Amino acid sequence: MAMYHPMLRWKRGERIGLRNLHPQYKLNVTPVFLLSDGQYKPKQSTSTSPQLTEAQNFVEGITSDWGFTPIYVDASLLSIVNQQHEIVYIVLEAANRNITAIPTTNLYANYIYQNSIVSIHSSTNTDIALRISLQDLFNAQAWLNQWPIPKNKTDLIIDLGNSIAEGFQYYGQILATIQYIQTGTPWKSITLTGTSIPDNFGNYAQNQNHLIHRGEIDLWNSLQTNLNTRLDFGDYATVPLNAPGSGIAWGFPINAKYTLPADFLICRGVTTTRQGAIDMDVQLRGHASSIKQYQFRNRLNCWADDMIDNIANGIESPGNLETWVQIGVCRHIAITRHSLP
Structure with a gap:
């Protein structure tokens, strides 16, 4: 069975989605x-x-929202530096809780972070993960022999982003x-990851439902069939990848993303202000009804699908956009794990 590696931000919506994920989908x-x-913040003391x-x-x-099974942690963007980079403290603290936190880096991380990664491996023999882009893959001859961690102790993640x-x-x-x-010593594992979701849905008509094909699954399927080595699957459980641009006006369209085995169902909303506006609550309940009635939904016995049905039926509040991040993450990981071989 292929391993599945969903890429996630550490935000409340994603965390609650993970918290509600049934153990069978983990x-x-x-x-x-x-x-x-x-x-990434400290927690102040309370009574x-x-x-x-x-x-x-x-x-x-992690213990409350995911559990005690292994995780990858890419902290290369953290600017917080104490005596050592925070990745060192994360790995040590996780080990104290019997969690394997695999430090994850890229070829361009700053010197302090990269040095910390090498130090962690040298002192603990911990496996490391390396995220590379498509261009990095094609330039492998330039960096492969300089990579300081043995390949058989490195999980290689080929990250296509949304390309x-x-x-x-x-x-x-x-x-x-x-x-x-x-060739030679093999990598500990190789994963192909990416997403077909665009940065935004500006090119999709409002107040309509759309299907976006999950091309990342087709690409992975074809490659792993033609390779003589195992290729694991990854994707972005949280989208869009890029932060919204500046100047986005309040009242933006209310959209919902629902993951199907081979496609994304995009429920494209309308503005909540100006002409033709519809309240967010009304739109979100409408999106839930559209998903519930979709003929090829592939409903699972999971929290996310229960929530959608309850919202459509008026049992649950439609919530807000964060609620739908929770639902989207939970459903995405569940259906992807359920569908992968």
């Missing part, structure tokens, strides 16, 4: 958490609990390059 799943400064450092608070959140179309365009080169970098 089997053979190792999430990749992408940390940033705004999501019933002590103060927690940033690393302690993060790991405490899946390029994956098909350069399919033959990808196939040949993966075979090339596997």
Whole structure:
């Protein structure tokens, strides 16, 4: 069975989505958490609990929202630096809680972070993960022999971002390059990750439902069929990848994303202000009804699908956009794990 590695931000919506994920959909799943400064904070003491450092608070959140199975942690964007980079404290704190936190880096991380990664591996023999882009893959000859961690102790993650179309365009080169970098000592694992979701839905008509094909699954399926090595699957459980641009007016269209085995169902909303506006609550309940009635829904016995049905039936409040991040993350991971071989 292929391992599944969903990429996630460490934000409340994503965390609650994970918290509500049924244990059967966590089997053979190792999430990749992408940390940033705004999501990584200490916890102040209260009358019933002590103060927690940033690393302690993060790991405490992992235990409550994910559990005790392994995770990948990419902290390369954190600017917080004490005596050592925070990734060191995260790995140590996780180990204290019997959690394997696999430090994850890229070829361009700053010197302090990269040095910390090498130090963690040298002192603990911990496995490391390396995220590379498609261009990095094609330039493998330039960096492969300089990578400081043994390949058999490194999980390689080939991250296409939302450039899946390029994956098909350069399919033959990808196939040949993966075979090339596997010669000699093999990597501990290789994962292909990416998403077909665009940065925004501006090119999709409002007040309509749309299907976006999950090309990342097709690309992965084809590559893993033609490779003589195992290829694991990854994708972005949280989209869009990029932060919204500045100047987005309040009253933006209310959209909902629902993951199907081979497609994304996009319920495209309308503005909540100005001419033709519809209140957010009304739109979100309408999106829930559209999903509930969709003929090829592939409903699962999971919290997310229960929530959608209850919202459509008027049993639950339609919530807000964060509610639908929770629903989207939970459903996405569940249906993806359920559908993968």
